[in-house]
Amino acid sequence: MAGDAPGPPVKVLAAQLRGAVRGAGGTWQLARAEAGRAPLGLRVVWMQGTVVEVERGGERGGRARLQDGSGPFTVLGVEEVPKGRPCLSAGKYVMVMGVVRSCSPEPVLRAIKMTDLSENPVHKNMWSLEVEDLHRVIP
Numbered sequence: 001m002a003g004d005a006p007g008p009p010v011k012v013l014a015a016q017l018r019g020a021v022r023g024a025g026g027t028w029q030l031a032r033a034e035a036g037r038a039p040l041g042l043r044v045v046w047m048q049g050t051v052v053e054v055e056r057g058g059e060r061g062g063r064a065r066l067q068d069g070s071g072p073f074t075v076l077g078v079e080e081v082p083k084g085r086p087c088l089s090a091g092k093y094v095m096v097m098g099v100v101r102s103c104s105p106e107p108v109l110r111a112i113k114m115t116d117l118s119e120n121p122v123h124k125n126m127w128s129l130e131v132e133d134l135h136r137v138i139p
Contacts, residue, residue, distance in 0.1 A: 009046040009097045010138075011131045015070035017045065017100070017107040028100050032135070040138060045109065047073060048095045048117065048127045054078070054088045064088060066096070069128060073107040078114060087116045093124050 012030065020028040020042075029039040049066035056062050062079035064087075065072060075096050078088060087094045095117050098109030117123040 007042070007044065009044045010040065010042045011046045011134050012042075013070040013128065013131050014047070014049070014068050014073040014107050016131075016135075017047075017073070017103050018071060018105070020100070020103040022103075028103060035135065037139075042100065044097060044099055044112065045107075046095065046097050047107075047109065048093065048123065049073065050124075051088065051090050051092045051094060053090065056088070062088070066094070071106065073109065075109050075111050075114075076101065077111045081111045081114050087114045091118075092116055093118045095123075 010030075016030060017028075020030045023029040023039075023041055027041040027043050029041055031039055047066070047068060049068035051064055052067050052072070053065040054062070055064075056079065061077040064075045064078045066075060075098060093116075095113075095115045096109060096111055097113040098111045101108040101110055
């Protein structure tokens, strides 16, 4: 079973994930050709964004639409994760870790963890730089 572990979440922007293609074994291949690197396989991602809209209930445990500055993305199961409910207000800036369900026409994740980061604007201001820096060092 250890070989089936998805690995640590990879920080990505919605625009990056939108271009990913389905790979083997439930992974997604994130294109990195413009950086001169091979595609990066991932299953679990770490994304941050501002809550734009929330749909409560339903068979998927609620959903939220977020915007990270590079584009929109949808998070399913937001009412089923610990600490998810306090984050579910339009305008809140949140961190989401989730399993990638689809990437096109826009990313869709199944939430594993959500945390409200609204109280410190540094999180939002630094997010794209954090992602850029990480992708510079991932081989």
